[in-house]
Structure formats: C-alpha cells, structure tokens
Amino acid sequence: MKPLVVSVDFGSLSRRRFLKYGLSAAAFVTMGGVGSMLALRGRAPDVDGLRVLTAHEYRTLARLAEAIFPAGGAFPLGAADLDLARAFDAFLADEPPWNVEDLRRALVLLEFGPVVFERRLATFSHLDADERLAHFTRWTVADSVLRRQAAAALRTFLVTRFYDRPEAWAHVGYEGPLVNVSG
C-alpha cells in the first residue's frame, strides 16, 4: 500500500508552475549558454554534514539569511552568527519529498533570479548584501505568484528560526522560557 503522508504545504509551489518557470529559465540558459550560467554561479565552498541541501543551495540560503539579518544596526547579532541554512537543511530532512523538491527548486530559482528576471550578470549569492535584500524584496511584491510564494516561504522559515535562538532574545526584550520544565 502506498504510504499516505499528511501534506506539508509550507513552500507549496506546484510542479506545473515550477515546470513553467523552469522552462523559461531553461530557454534563457540555452540562449546564454549553460556554461555561462554556471560560470556566473561559480563554485560554492564545500559544506560538511549537509543532509539534503547541496553546497550551492546552502550558500543561497545563507546569503539570503545574511541579507534579511545583517550584522549590526539595531543590535549586533546577524544571521552569519547562527547558521540558519543548516537549520533549514535539518528541517528538510524530515519533510515529505514534495516539499523538499519545491523548496530546493525555490532556492535554485532565487540563485538565478537576478540573471533570469533582471538580466544581470551575477547570481544571487554574488550580489552585495544590499542588492540581495533589494532583489529579494522585489520577489515579495512580484507579479509572479511563484516568486511571492517562494519569498514568503523562505522568509517565514528564516525569521521564525532567527528569533527562536536564545542569542536573539535579549535584543528584543524577551526573557525566554519562564518555567523550569526540566524540574
């Protein structure tokens, strides 16, 4: 009997819509040359211990997290201090396959977003932090529902994980748990 796993709709980006955008991206890649696209992306540093994500996907999410939570400003803590991309990798390891596929595709699309949607000659991870945030912000208001969905899913994950970390609590006036549950 086929296992029936309850769906996780977080990052629900249908295969059909991905195919549509994937084909558009593929056409662009063909015109520009696959080699050129991959050259623009470059080689991501190896990351030990990943369960689901590739090094490239890990880098894309890490760069997005650093753009949403830059070091400095209102308080010093930034995403670079917390390795939220690894938390995402751990989350995906227990997700149903359709969610894993969709969210990984979202990361690929985000990485090539500046090239595909804005005809820039740099992929997401190679933009500076301000450019990355500006590019991602445009996804949140894009005409394409797919880009808005990808933005909503990735942002929600990163925000909830960032502020669940004890290192963040003092900066936002939160004391953390009040009851000693271990006792």
Added chain:
Amino acid sequence: MNAPGMILDASASPLPQPRTVDVCVIGSGAGGATAAWELARAGRDVLVLEEGGDFPKGRLTERENEMYDQLYVDRGARTTSDLSVTVMQGRTLGGGTVINACDVVPIPDGVLRFWQRRHGLTDFSPEALAPYRERALADLSASVPDEDRLNVNNKLLRAGATALGWRGEVMHHNRVGCAGVGECMIGCPVGAKRNARAVAIPGALAAGARVVTRARVTRIDDAAAEVKTLRVRRLDARGYHEQGDEAVVRAKTVVLAANAVGSAALLLRSGIGNAHVGRHLSLQPQLPLSARFDREVRSFRGIPQLYAVTEFEETAHPEHGLWGFRIEPIGVTPGVYASTLSFMGADGKAMMQAWPNLACALLLTFDDPIGTVRVEPSGRLRIDYALADGQRVNLRAAIKAGARAYLAAGAREVYVPVAPPVVLRSEADLTAVDRIDFRPATAPLISAHQQGTVRFAASERDGGADPDGQVYGTRGVYVFDSSGFPSSSSSHTMTPIMTVSRYLTERLLARSA
C-alpha cells in the same frame, strides 16, 4: 462499568489488543475527547487514535520552534495551496484545545437559527443545545477573568475602542491558576488550561477508554458494513515518519474528529462520502495588526487574548449567519511575531528591537464557506481558498477599524503587515488601506478555526453528513467536529465543537439504546 483505560504511545509500542471495539474515535481534541468521554461513560468499548504525541505540562518547553513542530499539524506550516493562509491546527493529545488562546465563545443563538432556517437543521435549536452548552462551560470551568488579569496589550485596544464608543467585551476563558506566562499558543507550561487534555481525556480514561498517540489512521474501509476496518500506521517518536507494518482496527462505529481539514481528508482518502465531502470550507482568516506606543506594552506576557471589539460582528446576519469581524489582542513568541511583520534587513531588526513597545491584535474576519480540501494522487493534501471580493472589503474595513482604535489609544504608528508594508500615522492615512489588494502570498493571513467540509444537512443533496452527524453513504461513520458546521459557528470554535459533539453523542447513544 469499564476498567480504567490508559494512554499508549504507538511510537514505542504496538497497538493494544483487542483491536475490535465498539467505537473508534479518530482525533482527541474538543470533539473527539468529548465524544470518547460520553461513550465510555455509557459503557462502550472506546479506542481513541491520535496522530500527535502527548504533551502534558512538563513537556511543554516554551521553545517555539520545537513546540510548533510538535503540537501543530505539518509542524505549524500548513498553508492553503497558494500560500495565502497559514492553517493552524493542533496535532497533540487534546488537539486544538492545547494550543488555543482559551477563548470561550458559545454558538450564538442567531447562528443556530440560521442553521435551522438555511440548512434544514431543525433539531439544532438554541433550546435543544442549551443544556449541552452549559455542560461545555462547566467542563471548561469557564469564567470571566478579573480586571487585573488584562495586560497592557488588551487594555490599550479597549481604551481605543471605548474612546470611539464601540461595543466590546472581556471574553470568558478556561484558565484556572494561570501564571501569566503568555505562551498559550504553544501550550501552557503550568497546566492552567482546563482543556480536553485536562478534563475530557482523563474522564474518558477513568471510564475505560483506551487512548493511543502517534497513531495515524490512513484509511477507513467497509464504511457501509456493520464493522468498519481502519488502517493504522504507527509514527516515530517525533511524529515525522510512519514506521513498522500497517495495523488494523475494527469498529462498529467510527467517530471522526480530526478537524475540518483532517476529517475530510481521511474520508477522501478512503473514497467515502458524497460530492460535498471536502467542500464548503470556512477558514475565518485573521490578519495581525501591530501598533507602536511610547509606553511599554509587552504583549508577550500576561494573558494574550481576553478583550474583543465586537462592534462590527453580526451574529444573526440573514444571508451569512455570523458576519463582519472582531478585533482581539494577541501575544505570541518572538519568531512567530516577527514573521507577521513585513520589514526586513536593518528595518526588520529595528522593528523587533521595539517589540516591547508594540501592541498586536488579530483582525478576525468571518467568511462564507468557499474553500475546498482535496487529496492529490501523490497523497499530498491540498487546501484551496481564494479570498472573495467581499472578504477583501471585510479585511480592509477591519484594518481601518483596528488602526483607528490604536490611534485613538495613542499609538504613534500602526503597521499593516502586507508587502509592501503599510504604515499609518493618522486617520488621514487610512485611504492607503484601500489600495491593499491581498494578492496571494502578500499578507500573513492565519486560520485558527477551520469549519465545514462535511457539513450537516437534512438532505444528501445539500451536505456530506445527516443531522445526526452520520456521513451520507455510510453505516455508522460520524463526524463530531467542526467539519459538520455549515457556516461559521462562533468566533472561537472550542466551545461550539464540545457542545455539538456531546449533543450528537447523546443522540447516538439514545438511538443505539
């Protein structure tokens, strides 16, 4: 009289024997626990199957990611298919009553009369349901909290509404011994909630019911036969993955109480029911609204939700039953709160640094039952829900009202969490709200009260279950949860579900006697 039952964790043990029972109850929240209690008290051999784990107060850690992961369906991340609405649903022993805000709001009489008139539920009169509503209130130890239990977040909204001359109320709640931790949505760490886990489940156990957690029912077969066959899979300790071989449970009666999404999904996966199953879903979308004050608010401590602006709520609308909207303060943990703001980068950090001075409310809008639940061939659940034009109008009206209340209470700025963010500093700014289009995935809408999908109706032409809750086309498969509600029952569904579940359970017992 049955011997006392027990709770068994299926992640660590096989399902108990014997596996042929009088009644199998699927789901242990407000509907399932109440039904199990009454059925066991009447001497029935009852088995409760719950997909979630058991989290008594000692296991409620106040860590939001861990608790949303463990206490909510789909790890707290279930959404509609277009990512417009996050669908919050409990998945733990006690169900949604473990993770709700403890608001006790019975079904208004106007809604029951609407159901009678519009949906042919002639037996659902206010008079017939009154004793069951009173019993629900007693089970919940419902009370109106003292004035000193209102935190600043609740008082500010009340001050604004009062200044504008609006109607409002302090709601009944079901807390006893509340310590004001403020993290009700991830379970009470001091056990102050008089919920299904604290009352009905112990009652059912004492009456002999057996309860199994981490047990997922994947299919119901032989729905029209005297004895139904349930296919059950054990989950692992975290509830992520199925493990071991399929188990079989046989039951003469099946009571579905797995929430309006879960109950419909199981029927659909089982090929049970008519074309109404999965349709008529109501989500009651809620939008968070924040406001910055010069004083400290600390919405995240104290009782999160007590006061409600009821000025714009209609409880006897001739076309919709319950209609309009309510405004209710809310307090949550930092990650979830931050996810409701639409600022990012340095602005996002600055906004969260100001969190202690930010008030927050939920704009709870009533809707028509326009959504659907489906199961795709891959097994993936799909919830479709497109905001109707009238719903957008309702949301904009709610935003304006909430902003006016906060500005009247002295807020410096009001934040509407849409993309791009809308900041309101005076009533003159409210026209900006008219330009919010609520395109999918541009606003953090939340649903905490899913209803419909197997609606009760006097005729098979009009609904998925008869007025006794029996699913059309079956013999003894019932829905005793919010699936049966043909329209929004109340602004908060715990008490309505308990009321209707007990009412239908007693009718079932009376017929079988």
